[in-house]
Amino acid sequence: MGFSELWSTYGENYISALITTWGMTAVCFVFVMVLAVLVTVLRVSPFKPLRWVGDFYVQVFRNIPGVSLLIIVVYALPYLNLTLDYLPSVIVTVVLVASAFGSENFMSGINTIGVGQIEAARSLGMSFGQILRRIVIPQALRSAVLPMTNLLIAVMLTTALGSQVPLDTPELTGVVSYINTRSAGGILAFAVSALGYALTALAIGFAGSRLDRKVRVLR
Amino acid sequence: MSVNARSAQFSMRDALYEEPGPRTRRRIQIGTAIAAVVVAALLVVVVHQFWATGQLDPQYWLFFTQGTTWTFLFSGFLGTLSVSLTAAVIAIFLGFLLMLGRISGIRPLAAVCRIVTDFFRGVPSLLLIYFFFLVVPQYGIKLPAFWMITAPVALAASGVLAEVLRAGVNAVPRGQTEAALSIGMRPFRARMLIVVPQAIRFVIPSLISQLVVVVKDTTLAYVVSYPDLLQNARVLITNYDALVSTYFVAAIIYILLNYAINQLAVLASKKTGSGRVDRMTQNST
Amino acid sequence: MTTQDTTAPVIELRHVEKSFGDIHVLKDINLAVKTGEVVVVIGPSGSGKSTLCRTINRLESIDSGEILISGKPLPEEGAELAAVRAELGMVFQSFNLFAHMSILRNVTIGPTEVLGMSRADAEREAMELLERVGVADQAEKVPAQLSGGQQQRVAIARSLAMHPKAMLFDEPTSALDPEMINEVLDVMVRLAGQGMTMIVVTHEMSFARRVADRVVFMADGQILEEGAPEEFFENPKTERAREFLDSIRGH
Numbered sequence: 227m228g229f230s231e232l233w234s235t236y237g238e239n240y241i242s243a244l245i246t247t248w249g250m251t252a253v254c255f256v257f258v259m260v261l262a263v264l265v266t267v268l269r270v271s272p273f274k275p276l277r278w279v280g281d282f283y284v285q286v287f288r289n290i291p292g293v294s295l296l297i298i299v300v301y302a303l304p305y306l307n308l309t310l311d312y313l314p315s316v317i318v319t320v321v322l323v324a325s326a327f328g329s330e331n332f333m334s335g336i337n338t339i340g341v342g343q344i345e346a347a348r349s350l351g352m353s354f355g356q357i358l359r360r361i362v363i364p365q366a367l368r369s370a371v372l373p374m375t376n377l378l379i380a381v382m383l384t385t386a387l388g389s390q391v392p393l394d395t396p397e398l399t400g401v402v403s404y405i406n407t408r409s410a411g412g413i414l415a416f417a418v419s420a421l422g423y424a425l426t427a428l429a430i431g432f433a434g435s436r437l438d439r440k441v442r443v444l445r
Numbered sequence: 446m447s448v449n450a451r452s453a454q455f456s457m458r459d460a461l462y463e464e465p466g467p468r469t470r471r472r473i474q475i476g477t478a479i480a481a482v483v484v485a486a487l488l489v490v491v492v493h494q495f496w497a498t499g500q501l502d503p504q505y506w507l508f509f510t511q512g513t514t515w516t517f518l519f520s521g522f523l524g525t526l527s528v529s530l531t532a533a534v535i536a537i538f539l540g541f542l543l544m545l546g547r548i549s550g551i552r553p554l555a556a557v558c559r560i561v562t563d564f565f566r567g568v569p570s571l572l573l574i575y576f577f578f579l580v581v582p583q584y585g586i587k588l589p590a591f592w593m594i595t596a597p598v599a600l601a602a603s604g605v606l607a608e609v610l611r612a613g614v615n616a617v618p619r620g621q622t623e624a625a626l627s628i629g630m631r632p633f634r635a636r637m638l639i640v641v642p643q644a645i646r647f648v649i650p651s652l653i654s655q656l657v658v659v660v661k662d663t664t665l666a667y668v669v670s671y672p673d674l675l676q677n678a679r680v681l682i683t684n685y686d687a688l689v690s691t692y693f694v695a696a697i698i699y700i701l702l703n704y705a706i707n708q709l710a711v712l713a714s715k716k717t718g719s720g721r722v723d724r725m726t727q728n729s730t
Numbered sequence: 731m732t733t734q735d736t737t738a739p740v741i742e743l744r745h746v747e748k749s750f751g752d753i754h755v756l757k758d759i760n761l762a763v764k765t766g767e768v769v770v771v772i773g774p775s776g777s778g779k780s781t782l783c784r785t786i787n788r789l790e791s792i793d794s795g796e797i798l799i800s801g802k803p804l805p806e807e808g809a810e811l812a813a814v815r816a817e818l819g820m821v822f823q824s825f826n827l828f829a830h831m832s833i834l835r836n837v838t839i840g841p842t843e844v845l846g847m848s849r850a851d852a853e854r855e856a857m858e859l860l861e862r863v864g865v866a867d868q869a870e871k872v873p874a875q876l877s878g879g880q881q882q883r884v885a886i887a888r889s890l891a892m893h894p895k896a897m898l899f900d901e902p903t904s905a906l907d908p909e910m911i912n913e914v915l916d917v918m919v920r921l922a923g924q925g926m927t928m929i930v931v932t933h934e935m936s937f938a939r940r941v942a943d944r945v946v947f948m949a950d951g952q953i954l955e956e957g958a959p960e961e962f963f964e965n966p967k968t969e970r971a972r973e974f975l976d977s978i979r980g981h
Contacts, residue, residue, distance in 0.1 A: 351816025427567030466807030
């Protein structure tokens, strides 16, 4: 099958697949950031039980394989009276896994600040809230730009899990198996999707390092 | 002096708080108590949900007391390990070649290696698996299931490893190269004999933690019907009709395995005194 | 700054004790610093002099004893503690400038956040202070772009912007390259000349001789000796002080 034939038959499938992948990535990433912030707040709180929960969350979800979690969400949770549709299942899976890494990024952002700056702020008479707002959070956010860029790319790659469940519109990985079950798409059918991912990753990486250069904290 | 020694043991999350006064100490105690109650309540809700839906019934768990269950799971675990380790070895080898290509100083070679690296880092492993599972056979090549899972997992990891290794090379101080050149070594020899060995030592912890990524990717083995841990868990489910318990047990095994690998990486980074590049900071699924 | 109780020492420590685990770092410390006085604390490393300095604005808590600021007990927490800290300047060994802020912002953040000063007023004053310490031309840069000596002078300006009634210096020149030590000491000498109340933990004996009203010698968590600089340096009373002075003169 040549490219023109492939494209005239399946062009629209690829485009809607690309849009699905982008859309899932964007939605997931928003939730990832929200959840990562929440988990990080638990982990830096002064209350031990909350710290344990936060640390436990991170250890579980950074170590569980995505498929293993997806299977639990899709097939096991309904037995526990918790049934999600396929698309939300994929999103929940991606968000749970990626937010664990997001929290790790925030934590290492906090770790780069150093005790000295906190003590300096304290000795100026700044309150705990002021120290968080003016010193800790701005620096943690700035040094998290590059890791979070990589996390965004990882989120996109993880949305490929969507190919393992029937979605209304398949995403970029699912579309390859969709096409191959109908006709022998050959290497081209694969290459179109692969390029969709790789070029998006490249663009995200480029934008991320531009932003990082702008806001990076020199040390 | 004693101050520095003390703050070194403290993590930043402790450093955010100063030593509490009596009022603050009370507030923390109250907050801790409330938090403990909330966490315990959540735990109760979860366990109750298992119990209420009958998922704690003995029929779903008793077969885990049988030796045969574990023998079967263990054979799957061995499948997981053999795919993981084979893929890891190949990935390190390929990643090393890609890294060498990029620092070779030969422009076209560096460009090709860069494109290959970026490609494998920017494409999901699942897509690569579909390539070996759906596309390759169309060209008349029939691979055994083992290689249909091992090859894509290795390729996906090689891109990330190439970047990890390159970060290691960049972390070796310039003075090392300069010293090597000053005693008359050619640039290539200086790289291979002086820089690369130090770089490898430096990235050993990151290489170990990348193994977690490989282990996770092997769970996609069911796509090509290779009998790994997760695939064997599925077989158990059809035998015992115990879906929830089996999938949870399988997930826990993976979590423990990966946790152990991560701890190994932490240990190695303490030993070599080097930093650790984490999985998602070097993106890849 | 304060008019209340001018007779009381600005800073007073009474029977202060402090341990880190098994290590007894401060043993029965008694010290009073009057308005305008410059007290230099010296002693071998590990003697507890840094910890002493850090207890005064409660960066370290104490186990027992009393710390009085202008005659009032140092609060243990909350807004009361923050208010006292705002009146005590602190300069650290490692500068501790806020890495993500410009030099100018480093100096204005205290006045705007803590004193509620307007940004414009704070900047005007900050520029004057930066002028005084000789780094006004660096105002728009970030800390990492400055030399250690410059950063430490900015840190002093940051403290001065709060109009402190006393300043604590915790080994302010120990992290500096030798050629930068004097530029920082010069600023401190000038401050002392202008009547600032100062507690300075340092290894710079020449500074102690030149500006100290009183030298305090610490070893093993205790104040072993205190007195006028000439007297202390020429005629140390304790064996430990003599050994210490010999060891630093020795080479």
